[in-house]
Amino acid sequence: MFTLDYEEVLSRIRSYNPRRILIQAPEGFSDYALKLADLIRDNFDCRVYVSADPCFGACMLPYDAARKLSIDLIIHMGHAVIPNMNSNRVLYIEMRSDVDLKKAVAKVIDILEGYRRIGLVTIVQHIDRLYEAKEVLEEYGKIVYIGKPRLRAIYDGQILGCDTTAAEDIAGNVDAFLYIGGGLFHPLGVALATGKPTFAVDPFTLQVTDLGNVKRRFLARRYASIVKAMDAKVFGIILGLQPGQMFLDIVEEIESILRRYGKTVYILPIHIFDPDILSSFRSIDVFVNTACPRLALEDSFRIDRPVLNPNEVLVALGVKKWDELFRDT
Amino acid sequence: MFTLDYEEVLSRIRSYNPRRILIQAPEGFSDYALKLADLIRDNFDCRVYVSADPCFGACMLPYDAARKLSIDLIIHMGHAVIPNMNSNRVLYIEMRSDVDLKKAVAKVIDILEGYRRIGLVTIVQHIDRLYEAKEVLEEYGKIVYIGKPRLRAIYDGQILGCDTTAAEDIAGNVDAFLYIGGGLFHPLGVALATGKPTFAVDPFTLQVTDLGNVKRRFLARRYASIVKAMDAKVFGIILGLQPGQMFLDIVEEIESILRRYGKTVYILPIHIFDPDILSSFRSIDVFVNTACPRLALEDSFRIDRPVLNPNEVLVALGVKKWDELFRDT
Structure with missing residues (x-):
């Protein structure tokens, strides 16, 4: 289903002359990661680990694991490099589908x-x-x-x-x-x-989908969340700790705006988005997601309270208008 | 339901003279963590964060988050210190139930x-x-x-x-x-x-429970997992990366034994146990858990393949006897 020129990959790895490698891949490519581990072991005198932590994008590089395991090369399979996150410790192996x-x-x-x-x-x-x-x-x-x-x-x-x-x-x-x-x-x-x-x-x-319908349902849900947030008193701002999801400046900006509006604000750092854990903070009325935008959009239905992205908070506070948020709504 | 002498806690915190605090608590104590954050903000000139990552024990100290947020004091609520993990950067606040x-x-x-x-x-x-x-x-x-x-x-x-x-x-x-x-x-x-x-x-x-029945059902499940592992060829050893769950020596010992028995072995580092991600490694027959023992015992039914603890692997290989594993079975 996916093609990979393993010879070329091995030659790219060789140029790093690594001793300790950590391979990371999104779930869909787990077995490709194992196959690459086999090839590396067959070809190099190298210690290889295969991460089994969540990986949803090139923003989730496993630097913590790499430090703990004294890794000298991370191989990230499946996603393209994110330019401002480039590192000479990371070899990106994009995967290509062979589907016509x-x-x-x-x-x-x-x-x-x-x-x-x-x-x-x-x-x-x-x-x-x-x-x-x-x-x-x-x-x-x-x-x-x-x-x-x-x-x-x-x-x-x-x-x-x-x-x-x-x-x-x-x-x-x-x-x-x-x-x-x-x-x-x-x-x-x-x-x-x-x-x-x-x-x-x-x-x-x-399968073919007209996103018009998806968008209408989606916007109705977002609107309902924003309306609920209008009367809210207590906000929990989710602060992403993954390498490419940590936006401290946005957190602090939203925090200071919310405080100005008299809200109680907590800053909740996370590596992993866990709806059960967020839900356990019963005294929080609204969560503000500043990590991966997907968290608020895709996973928020798994929490019984609104999860808003920063712009949506501004709409809830009346600082921005709904029309500024989404075009052609 | 739980009592905490907040005055005493504040006085303990004061002795650290902290500037940046990260509070961590297991899910059941999330709102106590928020209340403590309020008190800290009211009493000290301090930046406070409340972790929303999983926390199942004092073995999961949030050192990664603390480093990323330049934290000078971690407050761990709910569990007692684990002696060999003690750190002067961590203040343990045990919680006491008030139930008779x-x-x-x-x-x-x-x-x-x-x-x-x-x-x-x-x-x-x-x-x-x-x-x-x-x-x-x-x-x-x-x-x-x-x-x-x-x-x-x-x-x-x-x-x-x-x-x-x-x-x-x-x-x-x-x-x-x-x-x-x-x-x-x-x-x-x-x-x-x-x-x-x-x-x-x-x-x-x-509620009262006779563990005899629980144990019988549990042992039957463990036995079935061990039997399945007897014919297995490909093993994935889970290596915990949480501060108190990283047992590299055990991983390497089990790895070398499995290799000696002709098995294919992958080392899978994790911070978080995610059954979906482990399941996505289709070519692995058996997972070996060396992190928190609960993972293999409580969460393994969420994976469609055996998850064994190291001793159980030894039984599957015939190195140890079942009787040596569990007493009075």
Whole structure:
């Protein structure tokens, strides 16, 4: 399902001359991590560990584990480097899907009728084949735009859960967006950030989704959370401790605004988002998530109280307007 | 439900003259942690954080978070210090339940008929009232023994999930054990380690449990896991990274034994036990838990493959006998 040139990977590892390696991969690539561990042991005189801690992105680098195990090379499989987090202690091995995107495009082409100019976005696993998808769309008479990311993604057309700038870049030029990839969180981000009609097609299952409906339900939920937060007195600000999720400045800004509005505020540092633990803080009315944006958006339904992102807190306080938050709502 | 002399706690904190404090508490004490944060802010010019990461014991001290947040004092609420983990950067605030243990004893006394010499054990929350319970038992004509722990617990009669030596200490003298406290994991440990009839009474719910049945079911499950592991080829050894759960020597010993038996072995470091992530390693047949012993015993049913503790691996390999593992089985 995923291809990897192991010879090339071994040669990249060799250039680090490592003695102690820690391999990290998201759940979907766990067995690829074991296979790589085998190859490393067969080829180098090296101690290899395979992390079994959660990994949802290149923002969760296992520096704590690496320090405790005296690791001299972290191999992070599956995600592309996040530019401002680059480190010479980390070797990024992106994984590429071998699935043909042409079928996915053929499957979604009917629903794209009525939209001429299409913005094309995907995740890193499919990035190599995005231009094939572009060609097929063009054969169907579409004008296709692929934008440049400017925050945490690095490839043209690549989006992350926390970076849809490759879509925003071209939003003014297009009538609709097409996301090719799994999950609905990434294209929902595109729909929210651009306000444009957005469609998703999963190249494995060939399932097609109009994000319009997803977005309406999502916004209703967000709105309900914000309304609940309007009367709240006690706020718990979640402070991410993962390498790429620790935004102390945002925490302190939101904290001081909340205090100015007479709220009681607690700062809750976390490495891992655990809804049960957050729920156990009974005296907190509203959680503010400053770590990974997905926490508030995807996991918040697992907590019985609102989990807002910082901008949503500003709406709850009346500092910002709802319309400033989400376009075309 | 729990009492805490906050004036005394504040005076203990004052002696550290801290600037940046991180409070950590197990889930059950989350709101006590918030209350302490309020008091600290009201009384000191201090930055306070309240950890929302998992905390199941004094072995999970938040040193990683403390380093990232430049903390100069960790306040660990709820558990007693583990002697070999003591640190002058950590202030332990044990919590004491205000529940009367006499009622619990009265409730369990019938089931103790036929046992004259009783070993009494509890968890730290009830330790102050253990001698009241002893007196009530003596009024009923029992001879009561309270043993001395020698590993990680510090009070006479105190047991931990990883330390039942306060029971083992007196096992030769008693006919049965009485555990006063919540949960069945602690008294199950006593029943397994001593081979003696063991009874538990929860002082809050007054529920009484004969651990004999729990132990039989438990042993059947453990035996099934060990049998499954006998034919296994691929082992994943879980290496705990929490301060008091990192047993590298045990990992390396088990690893070398497994290799000697021709097994494929991977070392899987974890901070957090996540059954989904472990399950995602499809090519692993058996997990070996060297971190917190509870992981293999309590959480292993959430994984579709055996999770064995090191001794159980030795039984699976035929190095040890089942009878050496659990007494009186």
